[in-house]
Amino acid sequence: MRTLPSILHLDMDAFFASVEQVAKPSLRGKPVIVGGLGQRGVVSTCSYEARVFGVRSAMATAVARRLCPNGAYLWPRFVAYRDISEQVMAMVRELSPLVEQLSVDEAYVDLAAGPYGPALAEATLDGGAELIRAIAEDLRADIERATGLTASVGAASSKLMAKIGSEQAKPNGLVLVTPGQERAVLGPLPVRALPGVGPATEQALRRAGLLTVAEVAEQSEEEMVRLLGRAHGSGVSLMAKGLDGRAVVPDRDAKSVSVEDTYEVDLMERDQVLFELDRLAARCVRRLKAAGRSGRTVVIKVRRFDFSTLTRSETLPGPTDDARVIATTARRLAEQVSLSGGIRLLGVGVSQLAEYTQEDLFAQAAAELAEQEGEGEGGDGPDEPVAQAPPTAAAGQPFREQVWLPGQDVVHAEHGRGWVQGSGVGRVTVRFETPDSPPGRVRTFRIDDAALTPAEPLPLRPRGALEQP
DNA sequence: TCTGGGGTCCTAGGACCC
DNA sequence: TCTGGGGTCCTAGGACCC
Secondary structure (H helix, E strand, C coil): CCCCCCEEEEEHHHHHHHHHHHHHHHHHHCCEEECCCCCCCCCEEEEEHHCCCCCCCCCCHHHHHHCCCCEECCCHHHHHHHHHHHHHHHHHHHCCCEEEEEEEEEEEEEEEHHCCHHHHHCCCCCHHHHHHHHHHHHHHHHHHHHHHEEEEEEEEECCCHHHHHHHHCCCCCCCCCCCCCCCHHHHEEECCCCCCCCCCHHHHHHHHCCCEEHHHHHHCCHHHHHHCCCHHHHHHHHHHHCCCCCCCCCCCCCCEEEEEEEEEEEECCCCCCCCHHHHHHHHHHHHHHHCCEEEEEEEEEEEEEECCCEEEEEEEEEECCEEEEEEHHHHHHHHHCCCCCCEEEEEEEEEEEEECCCCHHHHHHHHHHHHHHCCCCCCCCCCCCCCCCCCCCCCCCCCCCCCCCCEEEEEECEEEEEEEEEEEEEEEEEEECCCCCCCCCCEEEEEECCCCCEECCCCCCCCCHHHHC
8 A cells, every 4th residue: 555645536516506596696505405396306426505304315306395485496417517528627636647537527537647757656645645734735726716616525545535534624624644544544534435335335334243354353354254255355355454456547449328207207118118118228328329339138117106116128149239139128128117007207228338330241131121011111210219209298298398497508699698497387587698698587487488599508607718827 | 314326246045058 | 856156147136436
């Protein structure tokens, strides 16, 4: 294990909710909840003001609304989050090429592999720690200057302790774990603080009378393997003792691509299920193609009315990125499951991904077969799913009514930029403000007002702001 | 009050091959 | 006539993470 705390773990504070507070001045200092807003939605992220009311990530939004009825409830704006994430990660990469991004708002950095590596290699223990502390504080300040967002950082000589450190630093802090202090820091924490210990592992450990990390650390590795299984047991045993030699690994290629939908109302009809599988297959293929990959194993996921969940998979003779092939495979898999009682969620995924699309003989054969059988009228595009019109859809209606989602960016011909605060009964309410404006005024329009249109997210800081002194 | 969507990794049993 | 052991692939499910 390294002698200096040269691994950083960066974690943005309440990322989605904080982005919304910076983008929407009227929400600063207020409880903000970002997540699914439908009947079956859950909270993705909430602001610290909302946490005071007991709101948490992964909580049903319906529960959050009871706890915090006056919060601002917003749909996620993933495009905006991704843009900001790229901006932040670019700053992180200036510290080292060895960056392992864990999600949009989290990454490990190995400073020893970057421009500060040589200086750190020659530094004393105290000097090195001080340099690392300065680097981490500069990073946090740079991120806040560029985005208005705060980040927390843990610095340690292992990924495990860097992650524990950033958790303890939250919000808007830095915790440096001095090498040698690992067990002292970990010992008093509940076992759940260890990454990889979730509800099931916590229960298994509780049954064995182990509540804290220190208590786990006193057990032999063999005992932990007996309790938790081979891989998990030895992993937890080592972590509890503060031992973690895992390297920071630059980002690997994805191993699967999947899409899924939870329906507001359970699907009851076989035709509905087949129609939705076609749509999901088409969406999955779009993502697959965007990534320039193809896959060999098709998986469907079915969650029933009672939340019981199952998967069925089929491995094809070769990789494909053909929507027709994936949709027909998904349909075939669906025939193996009972739909009685209703379907709450459907998913379609592809794994065993190939680096790039090979000559897709399997898709060609399927297309030829379809043509022979006279089903080939959709030969105008290979992406066309084998879908029929949904039984519930308003067939023959070419225009879809504009849907306005709370949080959505809009622009009005007369009033300029703003965001949707709410909509209903033929009206949409918009607050006109931007990241660099004072809190804005609210106006209400007809939902079909031609002067109101959806807009792209604005940057959180005006362009060019960083160039100014 | 009722549980999202996108992933990763591990385990275990059966098929199949040598 | 009965009986091997190991390796790999496929499938299904579960735990966990953000």
